[in-house]
Structure formats: C-alpha cells, structure tokens
Amino acid sequence: MTPTHRFIDTGGVRMHIAEAGGGDPVIFCHGFPHTWYVWHRQLAAVSAAGYRAIAPDLRGAGRTEAPAAIDDYTNEAVIGDLLALLDDIGAEQAVFAGVDFGAALLWELGLRAPERVRGLVVLNNPFAPRAPKRPGYYWAKMAERHFLHLQYFLEPGVADAHLAEQPREFLSRVYYALSGDFHYLDVWQNPPGTRYIDALPEAPELPWSWLSAGEFDTLAADFERTGFTGGLNWYRAIDRNWELTEEYAGAAPQVPVYFAYGEKDPDMEGFSGRDPLDTMRAALPDLRAVQRIPGAGHLVQLESTTAVNEFLLGAVGELTA
Numbered sequence: 001m002t003p004t005h006r007f008i009d010t011g012g013v014r015m016h017i018a019e020a021g022g023g024d025p026v027i028f029c030h031g032f033p034h035t036w037y038v039w040h041r042q043l044a045a046v047s048a049a050g051y052r053a054i055a056p057d058l059r060g061a062g063r064t065e066a067p068a069a070i071d072d073y074t075n076e077a078v079i080g081d082l083l084a085l086l087d088d089i090g091a092e093q094a095v096f097a098g099v100d101f102g103a104a105l106l107w108e109l110g111l112r113a114p115e116r117v118r119g120l121v122v123l124n125n126p127f128a129p130r131a132p133k134r135p136g137y138y139w140a141k142m143a144e145r146h147f148l149h150l151q152y153f154l155e156p157g158v159a160d161a162h163l164a165e166q167p168r169e170f171l172s173r174v175y176y177a178l179s180g181d182f183h184y185l186d187v188w189q190n191p192p193g194t195r196y197i198d199a200l201p202e203a204p205e206l207p208w209s210w211l212s213a214g215e216f217d218t219l220a221a222d223f224e225r226t227g228f229t230g231g232l233n234w235y236r237a238i239d240r241n242w243e244l245t246e247e248y249a250g251a252a253p254q255v256p257v258y259f260a261y262g263e264k265d266p267d268m269e270g271f272s273g274r275d276p277l278d279t280m281r282a283a284l285p286d287l288r289a290v291q292r293i294p295g296a297g298h299l300v301q302l303e304s305t306t307a308v309n310e311f312l313l314g315a316v317g318e319l320t321a
Contacts, residue, residue, distance in 0.1 A: 001020045001021060001043075001044060001047045001048060002020070003018040003019055003020040003040070003043055003047075003053075003055075004018070004019055004020070005017070005018050005019075006019075007063075008084065008085060008088045009084075010080060010081040010084035010085070011080065011084055012059075012067075012072070012077060012080055012081060012084075013059055013064055013065040013067065013072075013081060014064065014065045015056055015057065015058075015059075015064045015065070015081055015084075015085070016036070016056065016057045016062055016063035016064045017036070017054055017055065017056045017057070017085065018036045018037075018040075018043065018054070018055045018056075019043075019052065019053065019054040019055070020043050020044070020046075020047035020052075020053050021043075021046065021047025021048070021050070021051055021052050021053050022047075022050075022051075022052050023050045023051045023052050024051050024052065024094075024095070024118075024316075024320045025051070025052045025053075025054060025086075025089060025091050025094040025095070026046050026051050026052065026053050026054070026094065026095045026096075026097065026316055027054045027055075027056070027082065027085065027086075027094045027095070027096050027097070028042060028043070028053070028054065028055040028056075028096075028097045028098070028102070029056070029058060029082075029096065029097070029098035029099075029101075029102030029103075029105050029106060030055070030057075030058060030061065030098075030099065030100070030101075030102050031098075031099050031100020031101040031102050031103070032061075032100060032101055032231040032232075032234060032235075033170075033171060033174065033223060033228060033231050034061065034100065034219070035057050035061050035062035035219060035222050036055035036056060036057050036061075036062060037055075037062075037215075037218050037219055037222075038099075038219070038299065038301065038302065039055040039097075039301065040055075040215075041301065041302065041305045041309070042055075042097070042301055042305075042308070042309060042312060043055055045309040045312070045313065046312065046313065046316065049313055049316075049317075051316060051320070052089070054085070054089070054094075056081070056082075056085060058078055058081070058101075058102070058105075059072065059073055059077070059078055059081065059230065060073060060229070060230020060231055060233055060234065061222070061226075061230055061231055062222045062226070063222070066226065066229065066230035066233075070233055070236045070237050070240065071237065071240060072233075073230075073233040073234050073236070073237040074237045074240050074241050074244060075104065075105050075108040075109075075237075075241050075244075075245075076108070076112070076241075076244050078105055079105070079108065079109050079112055079113065082096075082105075082109060083113060083116060086116055092115075092116065093115075093116055093117060093118040094116070094117070094118060095118045095119050095120075095121065095315070095316050095319050095320070096109065096117060096119075096120055096121070097120075097121040097122070097123070097312060098120070098121075098122055098123070098125075099122075099123040099124055099125065099298075099299075099300070099301065100124070100125060100267075100298070101234050103122045103123065103124065103125030104125060104241075106120050106122060107120075107122070107127050107253060108241070108245065108248075110253025110254070110255045110257075111245070111248045111251055111252075111253055114253065114254055114255050117253075117255045118255075118256075118319050118320070119255060119256040119257070119258065119315065119316075119319040120253070120255055120256070120257045120258070121257075121258045121259075121260075121311075121312055121315045121316070122257065122258070122259050122260075123259075123260055123261065123262075123300050123301060123308070124260075124261045124262060124265045124267050124268060124298060124300060125267050125272070126259060126261070126268070126272055126276045126277065126279070126280040127252065127253065127257070127279075127280045127283055127284055128272065128273060128276065128279050128280065128283070129249070129250060129251075129252065129279075129283055130242065130245055130246075130248060130249045130250070130251075131242070134239045134242045134243070135150075135238050135239060135242060136154070136238070136239045139151045139154075143192055144192065145192075146188040146189065146190065146191065146192065147187060147188060147190035147191060147192060147193075147194040147196075147199045148188070148192075149187070149196050149199075150235060152195075152196055153232050153235040153236070154235060154236055156236065159196065159228070159232055160227060160228055160229045160232055162195050162196065162197060163196070163197070163227075163228045164227045164228060166197060167220060167223045167224050167227075167228070168220045168224070169197065170196070170197050170200075171216070171219065171220050171223060172203040172206070172216065173197060173200035173201060173202065173203050174196075174200055175203070175211065175216075175299060176200075176201065176203035176204065176208070177200045177201055177203075178266060178297055178298035178299060179208075179210070179264075179296075179297040179298065179299060179303055180262060180263065180264040180295045180296045180297035180303055181208070181297070182201055182297075183264075184266035184269075184270075184297070184298070185266060185269060185270045186201075187199045187200060188270075210299075210302050210303040210304075210305075211299075211302055215302075252283040252284055252285070253284065254285055254286060255286065256286045256288055256319060257284050257286060257287045257288065258288055258289045258311070258314075258315035259280065259287065259289070259290045259291070260289075260290070260291040260292075260293055260300065260307075260308065260311045261290075261291075261292060261293065261300070262293050262295075262296030262297045262298065262300040262303065262304070263292055263293060263294050263295055263296060264295065264296060264297045265296070265297055265298050265300065266297065266298060267298065277290060288315075288318070289311075289314075289315065291307075291311050293307045293308065293311075
C-alpha cells in the first residue's frame with residue numbers, strides 16, 4: 001500500500017506525515033540521520049494487517065520544519081507534536097514504535113503522557129533511569145580518549161558544515177558502519193579531533209543485501225536538500241532534556257513495552273551501560289517481550305525486516321486485541 005502524504009500544524013511546527021491504511025493507529029518515530037522513510041517497509045506491513053500506520057518526519061527532518069532554537073528540539077517539545085498528531089487523527093491513544101532518537105522520545109512520552117500510549121515497541125535503545133549527571137559530562141570524558149560522534153556534534157556549525165560537504169558519502173558510510181556488517185566501535189580507534197566522515201569506514205557500493213540503491217537515493221535526497229542541522233540539534237538538546245526531566249528521576253514508564261534489538265547494535269554494545277537488558281527489566285513494570293535479532297545492527301528494521309515486522313505485528317496485535 002503506497003502511503004499518502006500531508007502536513008499538520010502541531011502548534012509548534014508544520015509537520016509532514018506519511019500514512020497508510022485504516023484502523024487502530026500505529027505511529028513510527030525515526031532517529032538520525034533518518035526520515036520517515038526508514039519505516040516505509042513497516043508502514044506497508046502494518047497497513048496491510050489492518051492498522052493505520054503513520055510515520056512523521058520529526059522536527060528538523062525531511063519535509064517538517066526545522067526551527068532554529070535548540071530548545072525547540074527537546075523531547076518535551078516533540079512530544080507536543082505527537083500529541084497534536086493524535087488529536088489530528090481523533091485518537092485518544094496509539095501504539096508507538098521508535099528507534100534511536102525516536103526510542104528516547106518514546107521513553108519520555110511514556111512518562112509525560114502515559115494516558116495517550118496504548119503501548120511502546122522500541123528498537124535498540126533500551127530504557128535506563130535518568131543519569132545522575134547530564135549526558136554531556138560523560139561524553140566529554142569519553143571524547144578525551146578517542147573520537148566520539150556525540151561530542152563532535154555539539155558545537156553548532158562544525159559538523160553541520162562537514163557533513164553537508166558530502167551528504168551522500170556521509171550517509172552511505174554511517175549507515176554501513178552502524179549495520180551488522182561492520183563493528184561500529186572500531187570508529188573509536190580514531191583520535192579526538194577527527195572529522196566524523198574520516199572516522200567512518202568506506203562503504204561498499206550499493207545495493208547492499210538490506211538496502212537498495214533506490215531506497216538510499218530517497219533517504220539521501222532529503223538531506224541533500226536540507227542539510228543536517230535539524231537532526232544535529234537533537235544532540236544539542238540532550239543536556240536540556242536531562243534538565244527538563246528532573247521530576248522523573250527514578251521514574252519509569254508504566255505502559256506496556258515490547259523491545260527488540262539487533263545482535264550487533266552499537267548502542268547496545270557501547271552506549272547503554274554494562275547490563276542494559278537487566279537494567280531495563282528491573283526498571284519497567286510492564287515489559288512484555290524482549291527479542292534479540294541475530295546479525296542485525298542499528299537499522300534493524302531495514303536489515304532484518306521480516307523479523308522486525310513479525311515482532312511488531314505480534315505486539316500490535318496483543319495491544320489492540
């Protein structure tokens with residue numbers, strides 16, 4: 001089923017959404033450097049199964065507006081967009097699926113507006129309680145020892161300019177490096193001060209086993225047009241997210257959660273603590289399923305589409321029964 005496209009006014013931005021099908025809503029939230037299109041295979045599967053599948057371009061991505069202020073990229077602000085989307089479609093609740101920044105967004109959505117959440121299906125980025133210090137503190141410590149993209153992204157204008165010089169080259173390298181075909185943490189062998197594109201491995205020529213040349217072209221076209229600043233501002237807002245969640249220190253979402261992760265996902269290996277699954281299991285009172293997807297990396301929904309779709313449809317079926 002080919003998705004239709006439209007825009008809604010969220011009260012904060014003009015947001016582009018792609019949608020297909022009808023029935024109970026399932027809303028997909030992407031990460032960086034992504035657009036709604038990283039979910040296009042899931043939109044097809046979910047809509048074919050009898051649900052209303054919706055994938056927005058989140059703030060700063062694709063065809064959605066990209067405000068200038070960093071505070072406009074906090075999870076609190078983007079949650080406002082998601083609630084406006086629910087209001088637009090006349091739904092009290094939806095199942096939400098997310099990966100990367102979309103996953104972090106959904107964990108906070110589950111804290112701030114649990115009454116609007118039927119359930120969460122999260123890929124690769126497990127829940128962890130609020131850290132005692134702001135994320136930037138830990139990033140700075142790590143970046144003293146080796147290249148760290150998180151720290152590299154923080155200074156306005158620097159990464160923006162570097163990535164915009166070769167958008168297709170950057171995207172092909174970073175998608176490949178984050179996949180199960182490469183060990184992403186090898187990037188840490190580069191010294192501080194390295195440009196990200198130089199720290200990343202050269203990517204094989206497309207198509208890959210999990211991404212066609214046409215799919216890559218669709219993703220790259222948006223970034224060739226917009227640049228990367230909108231997405232980078234999500235990183236620059238992370239310390240602000242930490243400040244804004246002080247009231248949720250020690251809290252965890254009470255909503256139903258389904259979690260799947262790629263066996264070779266770098267977030268699970270290097271960015272989520274020593275025992276991310278045990279930490280999440282101890283924190284979440286309604287964690288209903290955890291699934292490891294063999295061989296997959298960070299873009300697990302593209303690398304292992306069949307496994308993710310089966311997991312997703314199973315979760316949505318249980319949540320909407």
